[in-house]
Amino acid sequence: MKKLIPSYIRVPLIFAVVMAGMEYFIDSGDKPAFIEYPMVALFLGVFLFLLIAIEIVVSAVDKVTYHLLTDEQKKQLEEAQSMSFADSKFMKMLTRSKDIDQEDDVMLDHDYDGIKELDNVLPPWWVGLFYACVVFAIIYLIRFHVMGDYTQAEEFVAEMEQSDKQVQEYLKNAPDLMDKDKVTLLTDAPAIAEGKKIFESNCVACHRPDAGGAIGPNLTDKFWILGGGIKNVFNTISEGGRSGKGMVPWKESLKPTEIQKVASYVLSLQGSNPKDGKPAEGDEWVEEGAAPSTEATTEVVETVVDSTKTE
Structure with a gap:
């Protein structure tokens, strides 16, 4: 059966999404999760094997089912598969466009040298987005220009203060950013x-x-x-x-x-x-603030001379 995304794109895409999700939710430090934890690599290998096996089984079932169809059913299936995404009901719902055989319903009366104009309506998604922007603009005007909420400068200062706090918290728990000026002696x-x-x-x-x-x-x-x-x-x-x-x-x-x-x-x-x-x-080397080593003091003997003694 016809699929919007071929299997050679679908399988790697699904595998990449699952692998990215595991890397995001599993804390493995500096190394990828499938390297740090062998069980993750094993799971990814089994998951990839199952994806390929499912694609092979589904393809085989499609082929068997196709051969079981009658000629009329095969013709209907081929007509359905030949329809492009632009002609699908979903696309028509988004654009509200008219088919070529219905252009007479939206054709305007005036003619410019054989050039005629179609009065197509705006796509519903565009109209909805326009009204959403109008509502947002009104709320923004009232909040920041009428009520006088915070300014962009105040918001910037607040975000910078919050970022500084986060950086300081990170530095507290990131010892590998240590350098000569921050290193301390470990004794444990x-x-x-x-x-x-x-x-x-x-x-x-x-x-x-x-x-x-x-x-x-x-x-x-x-x-x-x-x-x-x-x-x-x-x-x-x-x-x-x-x-x-x-x-x-x-x-x-x-x-x-x-x-x-x-x-x-x-x-x-x-x-x-x-x-x-x-x-x-x-x-x-003597540490700063350490008491100097004590040296043995030399005893000084004073000689006392008796000036009254006669020889």
């Missing part, structure tokens, strides 16, 4: 454990499993080449070490939250003093 055990895993996967080749230093410097002492503290360590891991002879930038491989965790883990190793640790490199 789960974060330190995750940082340790990242360190063991990426850093032990240069710093040893105990962070005592190999090609790279010792990370357990108080001396740092590019500065200590969470902000400097985070920035060094993210941007890399000294040009030409330092660590490569890890920002292309690790997320900001992962860099924060591994930096926090490194700082948790301070003072662990691993065996055969590499000698200190760089300058001693």
